[in-house]
Amino acid sequence: MRASVLLEKGVVEMQERPxxxxxxxxxxxxxxxxxxxxxxVHYYKEGRIGDFVVEEPLILGHEVSGVVAGVGAGVPAERIGQRVAIEPQRPCRTCRQCTTGHLNLCPxxxxxxxxxxxxxxADYVTAPAEFAFPIPDSMSDNAxxxxxxxxxxxxxxxxxxxAPGSTVLISGAGPIGALASLAARSYGATRIVVSDPIASRREKILEFGATETVDPLASDFDPARIGADAFIECSGATPALLAGLQALRPFGTxxxxxLGAEEMPIPxxxxxxxxxxxxxxxxxxDTWPKVIAAAESPDVDLDALVTAEFPLEEAEAALTQEPGEDSMKTIVVVSR
Incomplete structure (x- = not known):
């Protein structure tokens, strides 16, 4: 099969792999x-994220959809041909974190x-059968x-x-901010305020669940006036975190x-x-059943988030493209 392989920081090579x-x-x-x-992108540019260091050739990419092409022992053959989205985690299932329901923290x-x-x-991956979630025919591969x-x-x-009726402030109108806005709407939030200093992003985010936007750099911006029940920080910027804490009502979350600085001052x-x-x-x-159901809602259009596509042979170009103000999600198209 074809595979786009990160050999070392800043070096990608197309290879044939079994x-x-x-x-x-x-x-x-x-x-x-x-x-x-x-x-x-961070692994490509820096060769590491915190303690995770690229020390040998590595195939990137963890946001995956595809079609079941084969099954291992114990998996019904009827699954072959099924369109799926893959949860890219493989927990050990036996440690304390796994057995208490916190498998995302499995060491x-x-x-x-x-x-x-x-x-x-790459052309093919394997995954635990229960982490390959069937997706409806109405959902595109990109979605x-x-x-x-x-x-x-x-x-x-x-x-x-x-909860229904909540007010939430979200900082950052990028892809995660947009998806957090859509998720907030699925939870019943009725006032979804998104903060971003870029005007075009503030305008675009209104298509993804936000009910209003604010410019955190505006001279008259006062976060305390928002009175949010919850604040979701998606930008990684310290000023955004500090402003969001001021925007919360007492007993807020x-x-x-x-991902911002390793250390930040907090009030x-x-x-x-x-x-x-x-x-x-x-x-x-355990989010996949929720997001599949939410994505089927008529007011959720995940495809609208896609602003660029590259074939597998151009995966390096996908990693090195200079994002514009209106850029959201890039997709590497492996097959159709």
């Missing part, structure tokens, strides 16, 4: 579409495109690939404790999603005096 064989309980998936994540986790585990910029980042937005929204007394909950997320748990 088609993987599904183990018992696994499926072999013919990849159709793979979303390009910021983590893929033995194997995750696509996280060193040393290969990802999906199926975007269920993975949609899961991030859905997990963040769930941790924010949104702030969820950090964007401890404000958090304590208002009993604000400040937490973060790391991937997700």
């Amino acid at each position: 088609v993987p064989r599904p183990e018992p309980g696994e499926v072999l998936v013919r990849v159709r579409a793979v979303g390009v994540c910021g983590s893929d 033995q986790m194997k995750f696509y495109a996280t060193p040393p585990i290969d990802g999906a910029f 199926g690939a975007l269920l993975e980042p949609f899961s991030v937005g859905m997990w963040a929204t769930g941790k924010a404790g949104l 702030a969820v950090m999603v964007g 401890v007394q404000h958090i304590m005096n208002n009993e604000i909950t400040l937490t973060g997320i790391f991937r997700y748990v």
